Amino acid sequence: MCSITQISRIAIWQHIKKLQKLGYIIEAKRGVGYKLTQNPPDLLNLYEIEKLKHTTAVENIFFFENTTSTMDEAKKISENNKNLAHKSLIVALNQTQGRGRKNRHWLSFGENIYASYIYLPKNLMPQDGLFVMFAGCIAIVLALKQIGIDAKIKWPNDCLVSDKKIAGVLVDAKSDISSIDEIIIGFGVNINWADIPEETNATSVYEVTKKTTDRLFILDKIVQYLEALIKLIENKRKSNIIKLWRLYDTTLSRKVEIISDSKKIIGKASDIDEYGFLLVETQNGIQRIITSDSVRFL
Template identity: 35%
Template sequence: MEENKKDTNNRTSFNKKTSKEQVLDILIENTSRHISGETISQQLGISRASIWKHINSLKKEGFEIESKSGIGYILTGKTDDSLTSYEIKRGLETNFIGQNIEYFKSIDSTNIFAKSIALKSDEGSVVISDEQVSGKGRTGREWISKRDEGVYFSIILKPNIPIMRASFLTQVAGAAMVSSLKKMGVESLIKWPNDIIINGKKVAGILTEMSAEIDRISYIVVGIGINLYNENFDKEIESKASSLKKEGYIIDKKEFLQTFFSEFENLYKKFLDGENKSTLSILREKSAVLNKYVYIIDGNQKIKVYAKNIDENGNLLAEKENGNIETIFTGEISIRGLESYI
């Protein structure tokens, strides 16, 4: 698809690489030898001055590039092991999710930053950070987001849909998460509506925020935090929180992001076309709460119910002790197991 070409959902596709990304690609493909600026210039059709500018920019971003007069450039490594947007995009098989990336080593909150740039950003743009110093979960709770322990990211979406459908995007993200982890050999479940569970403990959370007018959505930000490598947790959360590493799984951060972006885009496209069956199938199959007695916590109320099903809109159908079936709408409540987190 050509850059800037609009599809039926008024999305903009940006899977064409920038000239700086193309320079990096050439360097990666020629790590065994120097490649001259003239050769790069001929391949890309840009000036040698532009190449020199891109090389300097890449160096500032952590790439170690050796330059020799009359010989050319060679990529020798990186100043640290942090990911870059270029590495994530290289081999990323999506049309628009993750094709524009803002990557930080540390940030207050990826959701906060994503919201600050959302109006001027293209759909599918992603903000990623190795650390959040003011990360947050649902209902204003703090999300512990330490460096080198996880990855935290927010996706900017601009769907042309009725506002009432927006909450289902949390479910789309949850389904994409467990599907992605399964592809990487990790079995996980969804604690409705927004937590990802392994062995009864939370390893990832989803926070969806929206900006809208009366009859239209300006943007939606889907924020996700996943604990990859944590081994120690504070006492107040150690009984209900864990990480992939602690549960016996070691996965590559880049592979996870690329897999998730692809899975999310697939389910998101279906959602935009009005097809929720794929997501609902995953939600029901991978639910940590269905066919169990759980507590619904709404403010100071704690009500025991039997989780019967997830309806077509992603809401939970719960049977009360008197036999009545109640629809529990996403975003309104929290769920806990009778004797444990779930």
């Protein structure tokens, strides 16, 4: 190794220690050298994430051990060089100011996935933003299905397992009156989070399976599905998105309490319309919910 790398044994030893600290299992044998015996069941770092360039359409990867939020980093990247931002994936191990819709704080601890994806669409209309949010939820559900997790979608942007939140999606779009110029899809998925406080009403892959799951595998699948689903929207095949959403929906036919614009609406979630807006049967007739502060099952 010294002759190949042209560095000293001490320098090699220091690099090996750094790799071991990252989680790689490396065996050392005096007079022989070092051997990578196996990768741990879950390893997320820049080197591993770079592999997604070979399996997805991702062109740029940005990795942070600690940041405020991947959405903040995505906006900085876009502002600095919009042309290079296209198909950029931003991943963080920890977020200090992770957020969901309506700027709600998103708990960002544990061995989870925190990521944002920048996409510069060619053919998306301003009203397509909700469908991109649906696409993010569907992508997560399909990815979790790969490991036997039966997740469902709660309108408009949550993924649930047994009515407990396992993931969420946030979409920020820049648009004019005729088209969306840029879209950032942020998503958080609870993977290897153990000992979840009951009051959070959250769950994780670990809590369901009782075993450690490879976050890179799930991240890879999410991005692959997300790219394919966005293409469907761009190609004016939103009906396919609605069909998939209905297949994994857990909102329709349930009694819900919705807070929207400081107004409480209680009724039965009956359907979504062609724009993805929720239709709720109330005592005063059908209410069309375009946006909401909260959606709660009763």
